[in-house]
Amino acid sequence: MKTYFRNFIQFLGGTTLLSIEVFKELWTWPFPTKLTIEQIYQVGLKSLPIAFITAASTGMVMALQFGLGLEKFGGKLYVPKIVSLSIIREMGPVFTCLMLAARVGAGITSEIGSMTVTQQIDALRALGTSPIKKVVIPRVVACLFSIPLLVAIANAIGVAGGMLVGSSDLGLDPQFYMQKIFETITLTDYFSGFAKAPFFAIVISLVACYYGLNVEEGTRGVGSATTKSVVTSSIFILVGDYFLTKAFWVVEQWL
């Protein structure tokens, strides 16, 4: 228990310091453009399939569940509303980011972790360069750029998946379905979900970089660091989601 507590404090301190350093070095010249573009390819483009599959199946399953459930009460016509609203506000951003915490987070931690173990991170420092700038910033910026885009794509796919099931299995007219979506969803709805993406992107990338840079005890450490990275960022996404939802809700009241 005591070690858990100590590790947690160490993690909080470590990630805070890391974010400060990232923020400081972000504005110093030159920006690592080439490395960042490489990471956008790794993080963004290569995650498209997983974001696609996650979103499509979420949308389809939800349409099916609500359709079957509401049919008993004659509420099938509410499916477009409910499904698209829950995807846009909640399921799209959170499920996509959870999957990305696994794919992208694990990738970043294991890659940086093996660089740490093989002294490549030390070598960057010894050659008079900054691992923050060469390794961390490209990944954080790439996540911050790609993950919201992936979420936007996932939102669209998820809603489309719902519509597909709605028309094929529930017998709802696609035109009616579409019309309902546009009637229901407001810009506020959209942004209250979408705006979570940048927060999750920062969590995923910073947590992953932190665990990668702090690998201990050789190659075996890379495995356990990767596990910790995925578990930690998933928990932060799930718990953070509650607080973000609440915060956005307060903001919505003002608007």
Next chain:
Amino acid sequence: MALIDVKSFKKSFRGKTVHKDISFSVNKGECLGLVGGSGVGKSVVLRSLIGLEKADGGQIMIDGEDITKFSESQLTHVRIKVAYVFQNGALFDSLTIFENLAFPLREHTDLNENQIQEKISEQLEEFGLSGNENLYPNQLSGGMQKRVGLARSIIIGPKAILYDEPTAGLDPYNTLKIQEMILRMKKKGVTSILVTHDMPTAFAVCDRFCLIEDGRIKAQGTRDELENQKEGYLKKFIDGERGK
């Protein structure tokens, strides 16, 4: 004048004291051998000299500046002056050999692409590595990786070089190659510190030795001085190493 001067250096990790009181100095152009058993903290001393580890106490003077309080960005110019050769080369495995060697040049010099190309082929030639430009580190043998690591460390012309077990795990041919390179750098007037268990190499290249034991410098001097010492620390150490 001493290029590297360490005074009462102290270091511990999470309550475990590794160094209590380490003091030694290295003059310009000199090669110092840092020897001691496994785990006495030779790498820790070497890493601290360029600020890869923060000292808990004492002074580390590099070229007249105390670097112990330096920030990462202040350490940059120290690290350009003092190169570090890592035990296993520490090559960037996502970059080719050429890109590995180009890395410090691109970071710290204004050379254009042609000049970089020229400089790298020259360097590879000198290290007997020509023709490997486009390979990745994992396509090279351990010995070659170490040589590339050495080449990368010195390509921008440092004043001093720190070698961490440059010959560990190498066959006699590669060991000899590394020895030659260290001697060549020494001839150019570069100051060096060599951490090693390989006493033949140490005797071949070093002018003076420091023996670390139990967090302190147990003995220091030239080979003759140490061999004639009545406590015979060096002899004990060498016999111990042979016994392993």
